[in-house]
Amino acid sequence: MDVTVAQLEALLAVGEHGSFTRAGQALGRTQSAVSRAVAALESALGGPVVHRDEVGFTELGRTVATHASAVLDGLRTINGLAAEVRTPTLRVGAVASALVSFVPTAVQRLQRDWPRSQVLTLQGEDDELLAWLADGTIDLAVTTQPGPDSQRVLDDEFLAVVPKDHPASRQDRVRLAELIRLGVADPGGTCGPALAEGFAANGVEWRPDHVVRDVRTVVAMAAAGITAGVAPAMALPDPLPVAVTVRPLAPRLSRRVYLHYRLADAEVVHFVEHLTTW
Incomplete structure (x- = not known):
């Protein structure tokens, strides 16, 4: 015997709304579709579940409706569990x-x-x-x-990125003018304008010897001993290459x-x- 969810839904809707037409409207189906679903259920069960003259459940229909409610409630619970385990x-x-x-x-x-x-x-x-x-x-x-x-808004500090044997690596903080004198790489992007503004606010012109495209290049150049650089803290790899160290700037500079x-x-x-x- 094959009883479907659609048939059980049709049966319960007819019982709740008292007519095939209103049951169809509630379910978003046509009156004839609801009627066919109920008829198919009766064929599967071997007996009538609804009185056609005055729409209401037969004794068999009331028994089936009780179980149908439990079945549909169970399906809704199962669907809810599926939603809970869905990967966010x-x-x-x-x-x-x-x-x-x-x-x-x-x-x-x-x-x-x-x-x-x-x-x-x-x-x-x-x-x-x-x-x-x-x-x-x-x-x-x-x-x-x-x-x-x-x-x-977060505060992202700019740090000096220097080779291990660079003079600045022996300082607790690297002064802006000293960094320019020793040579520095600009990490590119929006960092350059922010550094230019920050250096100028402290009376130092931002004059990088190199302008690159990203922080990874700055770190690679420092690791190779080519030059020091400046990079925002959040962009630095963790861990840093062993040939590289970072130092705070003096005065401190940051971006938002x-x-x-x-x-x-x-x-x-x-x-x-x-x-x-x-």
Whole structure:
């Protein structure tokens, strides 16, 4: 005997609404579809479940309806369990420097708390990331520029990245003018303008000997003993190459990093908490 969920739903709807027409409206089906479903159920059971003259359950129909309610309640419970174990997916967009260690560290922490969680990361420029957030492509954006959405602001310190045998490696803090005199590499992107502004505010002209495309190149050049560089702390690899050391600048310089998010999903909130404890 094959009894379907659709047949049980039709039976219960007819009993609740008192007519095939209203049952069909409640279920989003036609009156004839509901009638056929009930007829098919009666054929499978070998007897009538509904009185046709004054719509109501027969004795068999009442018994079947009791079990049907239990079956459908059980199915809803099972579907709810499936939703609970569904893998949560968080889509995070970030500027390149945030994807070196800042975002990956938060991903590791989130997956320790929620082993089934999945985080997808996309790299983009500031304006791209804000557009992706606005159109729902990503759930959270990490940028170096402010935007219109809810946001939190983090302070990301600039550090001198120097070879182990570099004169600056023997200093507790590296003065800005001294770093320029010894030679320095600019990590590129939005860091250059931020460094130029910070150096100028302290009476020092930002005159790098090299301008590269990313922090990894700065670290590689320092590891090879070519030059010192400056990089934001969140973009530095962990661990650093053994031939490289980092030192704070004097005076201290930093940039702002913005977290943008519109959703109140638990995954987003929890991930932001891990980012802000970096």
